[in-house]
Amino acid sequence: MDKKTPQTVPRQSWTFSNEANSEIRRAAATGIYDIRGGGAKRKVPHFDDLLFLGASMSRYPLEGYREKCSTEVVLGTRFAKKPIRLKIPVTIAGMSFGALSANAKEALGRGATAMGTSTTTGDGGMTNEERNHSETLVYQYLPSRYGMNPDDLRRADAIEIVVGQGAKPGGGGMLLGQKITERVAGMRNLPVGIDQRSACRHPDWTGPDDLEIKILEIREITGWEKPIYVKIGGARPYYDTALAVKAGADVVVLDGMQGGTAATQDVFIENVGQPTLACIRPAVRALQDLGMHRQVQLIVSGGIRTGADVAKALALGADAVAIGTAALVALGDNDPHLEEEYQKLGTTAGAYDDWHEGRDPAGITTQDPELMARLDPEEAGRRLRNYLAVLTLECQTIARACGKSHVHNLEPEDLCALTIEAAAMAGVPLAGTDWIPGKSGL
Amino acid sequence: MQTIDLATTPLRDMNAMLQSQAAQTNQTAWNIVNPKGAHAIAVGLDAPIEVTVSGSTGYYCGGMNKQASIHIAGSAGPGVAENMMSGTVVIEGDASQYAGATGQGGLLVIKGNASSRCGISMKGIDIVVHGNIGHMSAFMAQSGNLVVLGDAGDALGDSLYEARLFVRGNVKSLGADCIEKEMRPEHLEILRDLLDRAGADAKPEEFRRYGSARTLYHFHVDNASAY
Ligand SMILES: Cc1cc2nc3c(=O)[nH]c(=O)nc-3n(C[C@H](O)[C@H](O)[C@H](O)COP(=O)(O)O)c2cc1C
Numbered sequence: 001m002d003k004k005t006p007q008t009v010p011r012q013s014w015t016f017s018n019e020a021n022s023e024i025r026r027a028a029a030t031g032i033y034d035i036r037g038g039g040a041k042r043k044v045p046h047f048d049d050l051l052f053l054g055a056s057m058s059r060y061p062l063e064g065y066r067e068k069c070s071t072e073v074v075l076g077t078r079f080a081k082k083p084i085r086l087k088i089p090v091t092i093a094g095m096s097f098g099a100l101s102a103n104a105k106e107a108l109g110r111g112a113t114a115m116g117t118s119t120t121t122g123d124g125g126m127t128n129e130e131r132n133h134s135e136t137l138v139y140q141y142l143p144s145r146y147g148m149n150p151d152d153l154r155r156a157d158a159i160e161i162v163v164g165q166g167a168k169p170g171g172g173g174m175l176l177g178q179k180i181t182e183r184v185a186g187m188r189n190l191p192v193g194i195d196q197r198s199a200c201r202h203p204d205w206t207g208p209d210d211l212e213i214k215i216l217e218i219r220e221i222t223g224w225e226k227p228i229y230v231k232i233g234g235a236r237p238y239y240d241t242a243l244a245v246k247a248g249a250d251v252v253v254l255d256g257m258q259g260g261t262a263a264t265q266d267v268f269i270e271n272v273g274q275p276t277l278a279c280i281r282p283a284v285r286a287l288q289d290l291g292m293h294r295q296v297q298l299i300v301s302g303g304i305r306t307g308a309d310v311a312k313a314l315a316l317g318a319d320a321v322a323i324g325t326a327a328l329v330a331l332g333d334n335d336p337h338l339e340e341e342y343q344k345l346g347t348t349a350g351a352y353d354d355w356h357e358g359r360d361p362a363g364i365t366t367q368d369p370e371l372m373a374r375l376d377p378e379e380a381g382r383r384l385r386n387y388l389a390v391l392t393l394e395c396q397t398i399a400r401a402c403g404k405s406h407v408h409n410l411e412p413e414d415l416c417a418l419t420i421e422a423a424a425m426a427g428v429p430l431a432g433t434d435w436i437p438g439k440s441g442l
Numbered sequence: 443m444q445t446i447d448l449a450t451t452p453l454r455d456m457n458a459m460l461q462s463q464a465a466q467t468n469q470t471a472w473n474i475v476n477p478k479g480a481h482a483i484a485v486g487l488d489a490p491i492e493v494t495v496s497g498s499t500g501y502y503c504g505g506m507n508k509q510a511s512i513h514i515a516g517s518a519g520p521g522v523a524e525n526m527m528s529g530t531v532v533i534e535g536d537a538s539q540y541a542g543a544t545g546q547g548g549l550l551v552i553k554g555n556a557s558s559r560c561g562i563s564m565k566g567i568d569i570v571v572h573g574n575i576g577h578m579s580a581f582m583a584q585s586g587n588l589v590v591l592g593d594a595g596d597a598l599g600d601s602l603y604e605a606r607l608f609v610r611g612n613v614k615s616l617g618a619d620c621i622e623k624e625m626r627p628e629h630l631e632i633l634r635d636l637l638d639r640a641g642a643d644a645k646p647e648e649f650r651r652y653g654s655a656r657t658l659y660h661f662h663v664d665n666a667s668a669y
Contacts, residue, residue, distance in 0.1 A: 032661065145544040145563060148525055150486050150506040177660060189546070189565040189584045190603060194659040197601070199582060203562040204521035204543040210501070213481045217502040220457045221486030 023266075034266040035174065037099075037355030037365065039167050039258040039303065039325060044275040046258070046303060047312040049422030050415050051431065054401045062400040069396045070406040073320045075297045076158060076227020076250040079219070083250075084136055084158050084227055086320065087116030088392045089407055090310055093255075093301050093322035094140045094160060094231070096122025098175050098184040099262030099355065100328075102129045104364045106377040107331050109133030111384025115392070120160060120322075122262075123173045123198055125187045126152040133377075138229065141218070144173060144198035146188040150221055158251075159218055160229040161211070163202075163240070166259030166302045169233030169273045173198030174263045178358040181367045208243040215248040229253050234274040234302065238282035245287065245296050253322065254283050256302030260325040262365065263356035276302035276313075278425040281412075284317030293317065294408075307394020314395070315410035316426060330387035331380040332362045444469055448483075449476040457482070463489040465509075479519065484512050487529070504531040507548060520557075523550045526567055539576070542569045545586065551640040558595065561588045564605055570640035580607055581617065589636050591644050599652055607652040608633055610644055621655045 012018065026034065055061035062069060076083040092112045097105050099122065106129040112119045118136035121127075125147020131137055139156030141148065153159060164170065175184070177193045185192040205214045215228055230244040231253035244252045256276025261269065280300055287293040300313045301322035313321045325333075334342075336349040341361035345352065355365035363374035399407045402414045416431040417423035423430040424437035446456045460472065472493045477483055481500035484493050487510040495503065498516030504523040510530075514522070517535030526545040536554035543559070545567025552560075552569070558576035561569050566586045574592035581597075583605030593611035600617020606629065607620070616622075633646035658665055 145525060145565070148544060149527055149546065150488070150508065150525075153506070191659065194603075195661045199563065203559070203581075204502075204524045204540040210520075213501045217482040217485055217505050220453065220482045221506055223458065223461070224454070 035176075035263055035356055036266050036269070036353040037261060037263050038269070038353040039260045040270050040273075040275075042270055044258065045277050045419065045421045045425055046275065047277060047309045049277070049418045050312050050426055050428065051418060052308075052311070052315075052398055052402060052414055053416060055403045059403045061403050062405060064397070064400055067400065068405060069400045071392055071396060073297070073408075075229075075299075075320065078250045078292075078296055079224065079248065080158075080227040080250050081223070081225045082157075082227075084118060086118060086136065088388060089314060089320040089395070090115075090304075090388055090391050091117050091138075091299060091320055091322045092119040092327050093259075093324040094120035094122045094138070094162070095324055095328075096124035096173075096175075096262060097127045097130065098122075098124035098179060098188070098367070099365060101363060101366055101372040101375065102127060103372050103375045103377045104328075104331060104380070105130040106133045107375065107380035107384060108327060109137075110377060110381025111327075111330070111388060112136075114381065114385040115388040117388065118157065121156075123162075123175075124184065126156070127187075131155060133381075140231075142173070142198070143200060143202045144188070145203065146190075146198070153218070154222055156226060158227040158229060159222070160231050160253060161215070161218075161249075162231045163211075163244075164231065164233030164235060164255070165261060166233045166255030166257050166273050166276070167261035168264045168268045169235040170200060171264055171268055171272075172200035174356065176263065176356045176358075179356070179367045184367060208247045211243075211247040219248075227251055229299070231255065233257075233259075234276060234279040235272075237274070237279040238286045241283040241286040241298075242290060245290055245292050249296060251297045251299060252283065252287075253299045253301065254279055254318075255322075256300070258303030259301055260328075275425070276300065277422060280313060280316040280318060281425070281427045287317075294319065307391045307396075308398060310391055310395040311398040311407065311410055312415065314407050315414050316412060319408065326387070327384055328364055330384045331364055332375065332383070333360070333364050335362060338362060443471045443473055445473045445475060447475050448478065448480055453480060453482065457485060460484055460487050460491070460493065460510075463487075463491050465489055467491065477516070481519070484510070487512075490529075498535065507531060517554065518552075523548070523567075526550065536573070537571075541571075542567050545569070547586075549636075549639060551642075555592065561586075561605070564588065568636055570636055570642055572640075572642055574611065577614075578617070580605055580620075583607070587632060587636060589633065589640070589642075589649070591642055599654070601658060602654045604654065606632070608649040609652065610649045613650075613652070616652065619655050619658045620652055623651045623653045625649070625651045 073086045113135040119134040120138040138158045141161045175196045227250040229251040230249040232240040234256040257273035297319040300318040338361045360366040363371045415428040474495045477497040479500045483503045485505040488508040494513045500519040502521045504512045508527040512531045514533045518537045520538040523531040524543045526548040528548045532551040537552045537556045539557045541560045542550045544563045550569045552571045555573035556575045560575045560579040564583045570589040577595035580599045583602040590609045594613045597617035599620030630646040
């Protein structure tokens, strides 16, 4: 070829990107889908696309360090004799013992308790570590029913019936053999070391009419004392919320597609479910249509990182939020100081998501005694407490700037959106306009 | 014998009364009349009492039972004795879907037939069905024993783990990873004991045993079509 002919620069395909091609090669070599932990990594419209307007001539702000801005939340006021009172509107989401080490569960309990909020069990039953270190503990009632028993049901402070999870609406659990140690296997009544598949549907009910009876049974077993939550993945938030209310839920937990998981197929995490931002308004509308907004409380999760995220979720109508991934990061997950070890695992700090393999250098998503011992539950608990305190302070800062004496007084009218997509999903006007796509204006 | 009339006593009061019985109670015999298919009758009990339900029940009768002996003198709706921990539940008539689902212990006896998904996800319970059972029974069954004097429907024991299944009649089809296994002396012993405790007129030698082939215990691409 004539050296002088101008050449175009080599061009990578947008469609067949390096990432897409590397997955094709991986699939071709192994014949099995990619399994990983975490939530959707693709970019979807999120809380970042919303801004608060702040106070102005028509709204006056509250004095930052003097005027009170309350943060407490009461959950389960509809039917439960003993509703839950939390000091902050941020709870710790359900993460299983098995997926997480006992030390990590203890650290979550310590941090949450220090801030006056709740933690949640997961697919794998209740451990003494978490019960003893969590002042307020929510006990998950999952399709697998691993370790389910009436005594733990009664020593829980609330019960969360899991219908779905944002990372995998319609998917069941998965825990690979490396993490099925004797203790985990014993709690789940499974052989040690097998690859465990947990069911995606509840074994003894299907549909909202059955769920109503299931909730009745659980209330009868626990003397109508405990709030009963129903957790749904961000699939059809309007109808799922309405049906959860109809079935008798005290609280609806709504988890969007960015929500983390311990382990699922990557294709599932990235392609099933709606972004958290898109789920909140339909769920709130369902509650409003039924006259149940604030009677049945709404907890939103999936991608909450900052106090601004918390404030935005509340402004859109949630009563509280739940955090999973962020809590793990606060404990020490994916920390850059472990970079050398992440490199050895073929990854890098911030991208490590092979939680199912049980080799977590931070000692969080593992059952390996040596790795587990790296996590000091007291110190990690303190980090979580600090982080929760910051989330709360940040949320209050924004609420005061919007003139609110309680974080629950934040409202959609305090927000505008940076993109048309976010404006449509959150049902707030595009910045600088009166336009809510699909609803109003020009 | 204490009698509770569900025509006049709210469900909540009935369950509260039964749940408050202590281990040493001397009010050991209870009769519940007029159940009329109500749901969640005698759930969450935790004392060695004997409860007779004089009629048929709705969903989840005897749910999460510990210690108590519950006798249903009729038929039972879905999820009877779900997640039972210990004790006994005996049904004179038939049982609907998911009988004994996720049960962890105790003995469930169904004198009639059981519908689909009997013993689904069972985790240690023993279930004896005098009649037939429906499809997808013992799906993902983890441990315990399911004994069927009659026939079993489609996909028996699909994806099961370590539960033992004993069937005297025909099995319409076996589910993924469920195979017939050799009946060894220790199995005959287990069967003899269960048949005896369930008041079942059958000989252990008449049964066949089914269990897990354990080929799905580890993910392997060559098994993908089995899932
Ligand atoms: C390690 C891990 C384990 C999880 N285990 C469970 C579980 O057992 N049950 C459940 O309902 N959700 C489980 N989840 C999902 C969380 O409860 C929650 O919905 C999600 O993490 C919220 O999104 P975020 O991670 O973006 O905060 C898990 C999440 C993680 C990260």
